Amino acid sequence: MEATLPESGAVSGAPPRTRVARRTRSRSARDAWVFVACVAPNVALIIAFIYRPLISNIYYSTLDWSLGDRYATRVGFGNYVQFFTGSDAGTILGTTAIFTIATVGGSMIIGLALSLVLNQRLIGRGFARATVFAPYVLSGVGIGLVWTFIFDPTTGALSDILRGLGLSAPNWFGNPHLTLLMVIIVYVWKNLGYCAVIYLAALQAVPGDVLEAASIDGAGAWNRFWRVTLPLISPTTFFLLLTTILSSLQAFDLLYIISPQGYGTNTLMFATYYQAFQASQAGYSAAISTILFAILLIMTVIQMVLIERRVHYR
């Protein structure tokens, strides 16, 4: 590249001492403007579209209101009362909990197992690593459509295979528990590569001589894994736990494609969308998303503390 600096000639004539003095005085003022020009647009956008909505949501959550209506009725905590005293609290919080625990547990455990496989010196493991990661970057809509096709109770490949084996094909879309299970399977399939790759990096940082020492002391592969490897990669486990919980709580596209009405898959995130944009209960939606936000906030605080720790480790 050319490293010519066009302005460089302009000030070079001035004697060094005065130049520096003049510079430092005017520089801080000029720097302040430069800083504002550099950072303000981004900060303004973040405030307008990330922070402001959090406050608006709390306000909306006190209204009985549907999108497009000019007038709203103040109901105070009415929407929260409706949520916690009605049947929604049980089903929505329950579904959210099951979905989150199952997807986080599933993708972390399978991801860890996969990272152990990928950590061996095998030909083609680079390719396998990329393959396993690929679904993570693909559109949830595309992935949801493919799995809807595979799971179709009459024409799907899975049903064909099950029938071929002499088993009956369940109607995945007819039973809310099966629908939830199906969404969990697809979600884990899409996201386990993320856990696998992060675990793989952690495994590769485990010092070989520690494992060697354990091996000399007579620890078998099983013991080495549970007693040495797993404790050593525990910071990664904590980190993954929190990031995957955060993303599972916000999962939407797969759920919406596979089960558009939220049948069996009515999580907090799904309900936030559905109540506002399909059920015309914007105030209620805002209350649900405020509850979701409160949960995410707790997770975020824990995560921030953890990231701070991670930085100090290095």
Added chain:
Amino acid sequence: MTASILQSPVRPASRRRRVNRSSPAGYVPLILSAAVIVIPLLWMAIGSFKTSDEVVTQRLVLVPSHPSFAAYQTASELVDFPRLFLNSFIVTFVGSLVKIVLAITSAYGLVFVRFPFKRIIFLGILVALMVPSQAALLPNYTFIASLGGVNTYWGIILPGLGTAFGTFLLRQHFLTLPPELLEAAEVDGAGHFTRLTRIVVPVSRPTIATVALVTIVTEWNDYIWPLVITNSQQMMTLPVGLTLLHNTESDPSLYPVMMAGAVLVVLPVLIVFAVLQRQIVAGLTQGAVK
């Protein structure tokens, strides 16, 4: 990958070897896990070349007997795919470009420009990284709608432009640049703009590319916001338009058409990923915060 294989006989790898010894049995789980990922994707591609008859049967048709592009044709008759593609392209291109520029300037300001309260401002950006943007759906909708942004490109793009992820990643990178690099330029009288465009950006090209790739992929796949802010087919992005195909027709004979649509939305990212896999994986896992 190949490099590590070639190097292994030279390196004193005997220690590690014994720990992760590779036996042929090790290939079974490797192949199995790759297959579990590849087969559904392959099934999508195969499905898109099938005829309705081959899909509707309860018999498993592995390979279509007369592979055809008919499904793609039907898909474009049901939904205006060129238009959806164009919309997705515009939204991804403009959105990513602005985001990357904002990320570069913000990170530069935070690292190289003297200003009080920098730490607090950075903390504010860092926290935004972990605030769920999806929970902001309704207030952002009412705000953009009140400005007349429903079914417009700017309405789709604007709320996502604030970039915490890119700023964070680039800031971390800029902090690793040797200060002498910029001090030299400063002594020569180079202004901030020159330092940014002539020094910081050129030496940070790989990191910027990583941020760009991750941003582009995320923008392309973005779903919930374009879903709520558009209701006219003319303005929908590709993933949103595909939903139309799915929701209006629940007829199983349309599966090839849906698979054709899925291929169209997945393939561009898959190609980019195949070529630039290393950078994308690094971008999404390093910093390790999405």
